[in-house]
Amino acid sequence: MAVRIVLAVRESQYIEPLLHYVHHSEYRDMLRITAFSRMEAFMEYMKGEELPDAVVGDPIFIEAWLVEGRFVVPWAVLREEGGISGRNSKSLSGGQVIAKYQALPSLLTSILQLCEVERLRSSPVKKGETLLLGVVSCSGSSGKTVIALNMAKQLGGLGLSVFYLNLESVDSSSLYIRSPGGSVPGLERLLYEIQAGRDQEAGMKGEVQSYAIRHNDLCCDAFRPVSNVKEMLQMNRRDTVDLLELLASGGGYDIVIIDTGSIGEERTEAVMQKCGALLWVLKDDDVSMHKTGRWLSHYHSPHSGMPPGFVERSRFVLNRCGDSLDERQPPEGIAIDAALPYISSWTLPYHGELCLNSPQFQKEILQLCKGMLEPLLPQAFGKENSYE
Numbered sequence: 131m132a133v134r135i136v137l138a139v140r141e142s143q144y145i146e147p148l149l150h151y152v153h154h155s156e157y158r159d160m161l162r163i164t165a166f167s168r169m170e171a172f173m174e175y176m177k178g179e180e181l182p183d184a185v186v187g188d189p190i191f192i193e194a195w196l197v198e199g200r201f202v203v204p205w206a207v208l209r210e211e212g213g214i215s216g217r218n219s220k221s222l223s224g225g226q227v228i229a230k231y232q233a234l235p236s237l238l239t240s241i242l243q244l245c246e247v248e249r250l251r252s253s254p255v256k257k258g259e260t261l262l263l264g265v266v267s268c269s270g271s272s273g274k275t276v277i278a279l280n281m282a283k284q285l286g287g288l289g290l291s292v293f294y295l296n297l298e299s300v301d302s303s304s305l306y307i308r309s310p311g312g313s314v315p316g317l318e319r320l321l322y323e324i325q326a327g328r329d330q331e332a333g334m335k336g337e338v339q340s341y342a343i344r345h346n347d348l349c350c351d352a353f354r355p356v357s358n359v360k361e362m363l364q365m366n367r368r369d370t371v372d373l374l375e376l377l378a379s380g381g382g383y384d385i386v387i388i389d390t391g392s393i394g395e396e397r398t399e400a401v402m403q404k405c406g407a408l409l410w411v412l413k414d415d416d417v418s419m420h421k422t423g424r425w426l427s428h429y430h431s432p433h434s435g436m437p438p439g440f441v442e443r444s445r446f447v448l449n450r451c452g453d454s455l456d457e458r459q460p461p462e463g464i465a466i467d468a469a470l471p472y473i474s475s476w477t478l479p480y481h482g483e484l485c486l487n488s489p490q491f492q493k494e495i496l497q498l499c500k501g502m503l504e505p506l507l508p509q510a511f512g513k514e515n516s517y518e
Contacts, residue, residue: 132159132160132161133161133162133183133184133241133242134162134164134182134183135161135162135163135164135182135183135184135185135186135241135245136163136165136166136172136175136176136182136184136185136186136187137163137164137165137166137186138165138166138172138185138186138188138191138195139165139166139167139187139191139230140167140188140190141167142167144230145167147234148163148165148234148237149163149165151234152238155234155235155368156371156400156403157238160238160242160437161238161241166191169190169191169194172187172191172195173194173195173198176195176198177198181203182203183203183204183245184203184204184205184206184241184244184245185203185204185205185206186205186206186207186208186228186241186244187205187207187208188207188208188230189207189208192225204225204244204245205225205226205244206225206226206227206228206241206244207226207227207228208228208229208230209227209228209229209230210230210231226244228240228241228244232433233433235435236433236434236435239434239435239436242437259378260377260378260379260380260382260383260384260385260386261384261385261386261407261503261506261507262374262377262378262385262386262388262401262405262406262407263281263385263386263387263388263405263406263408263409263503264388264390264401264402264404264405264409265278265281265387265388265389265390265408265409265411266390266393266398266401266402266408266409266410266411267393267410267411267412267418268393268410268412268418268421268422268424268425269412269413269417269418269421269422272411272412272413272418272449273411273413273449273450274389274390274411275296275298275302275305275306275389276306276485276486277409277411277447277449277470277495278294278296278387278388278389279294279303279306279307279348279389279485279486280485280486280491280492281387281495281498281499282294282348282349282350282387283347283348283349283350283486283492284492284495284496284499285350285384285385285387285499285503285507285510286348286349286350287349288510288511289510290384290385290507290510291383291384291385292348292349292350292351292383292384292385292386292387293338293342293350293351293352293377293383293385293386293387294345294348294350294352294386294387294389295352295353295373295377295386295387295388295389296352296353296355296389297362297365297388297389297390297391297397297398297401298362298389298391299359299362299363299391299392299395300359300362301355301356301362303352303355303389304355305482306482306483306485306486307345307347307348307352307482307486309343309354309355310343310344310345312343314340314341314343314354315341316341316353316354316356317341317353317354317356317361318361319341320338320341320373321361321365321369321373324373324376325369337380337382338376338380338382339351339380341353350387351383362391362397365396365397366396366397367396367397367399367400368400370396370397370400370401370404371400371403371404374386374400374404374405375404384507384510385503385507388401388405393421393425394425399435399436402429402436402440403436403437405443406443406506407443407445407502407503407506408443408444408445409444409445409446409447409502410422410444410445410446410447410464411447412446412447412448412449412460412466413448413449413450414448414449414450414451419460419461419464420461422446422461422464423461423464426461426464445467445468445502446460446464446465446466446467447467447468447469447470447498448466448468448469448470449470450470450472451469451470451471451472467498467501467502468494468497468498468501469494470491470494470495470498471490471494473485473488473490473491475488476488
C-alpha cells in the first residue's frame, strides 16, 4: 500500500520536479504525495477527516498546522542551508528535520523512514508471487556466484520454480555451468525490448521465458551470459528495476536469485532496493569484514537512498570458513547467520563441476536456504533432504 504524504512548501518550482521524479521512478508505487504551495489550501486540506501518513513542509506551514493542534501523524520540517528560522521554538519541537535540498532518492527515503513503513516482505510470499533474493558481497572472490548457483540448485531440487539472474559486468557463472545450445534471443534483446516499450509508453510485452534458457542440471532458468561487456556497463538503475519487476510480475517463478556485481554499481543498488531478501557474503578475513561494515554504515545513512527495512531483509553468511571463525569478531551491526565450509578440492584444476556437486557444501547451502527462506517460502520445506 502506498504511503500518503502531504508536502507543503512555498515554491511551486520545488514541487514539480519532485512529483515528476516520483511518477517515473521506483517510488511511484510507494508514495502518494499531495502538495501545496498556498497556506490557505494546505490548512483547509488538513482540516479534513482523512489524515495522511505524514506531513513534510517548510517551517511556516508546519508551525501554522501545529497551532491547530491536529498533529496526530508524524511530521518533519524541511531544513534549508543555514538552518531553520524558529527551530528552537516550542511550536516546532517534537518533529524531525529533513534537508530540503538533497538528492531526490535520499529525500524520499527520509520521508519513508519518517513514516516507519516496512515496504518489503516480512511475511510468507503469497501463492503466485515471486520472491526476489539478492546475493551481494563487498569484496571480490568471496564465492558469491558459487553460493548463488548452489542455492538455485537446491531450491530447484525442492520443486520451486527458480530463475538465476547474473548481473555482474562479466558473468562468471560460465566457469561453473555450460549453456545449452539454441538461438534464444537473451538478455540483450530483452533489455532492448524493455527500453523500447518504455520509450513508446506501451510497456513490455511477452514472457521472460522466451528470452531464457533452461539449465536442467541446476533445475532453474537463466539468461545466456552477455557476450558484449559494454551491454552490461550501460545497464542502469532503471533498466535493472524494470527487469526485476518484469521477472516478478510474470508469476512464472517462485524465486529469482540475483547474483550482483560490485557494491556501489547502479545495478547492484537497484537490486538492494527492490529485493525482498538480501544475502551478504563475507570472506573469513579482516578486509572483507572491514569493507562490509563500512558499506553497511553508508547504507544506513538517510542520504544513501536505501529504503526502509534494509536491516530486516539482510542476512549474513561467512564463506570459506577456517579455524579462526570463533576468534574473529564481525563489525558492529552484523550478526553472522551461517558459516559455509572451505572445500579443499576446489583448488584442483577444472574445479567448476566440483563447486556444484560437493555433498558437504550442498548440505550447508540447504540449511542456509531453510534458515533464511523458510519463513518466506514455507511451501518449499515440507520435507527434509539429507546427504547421507
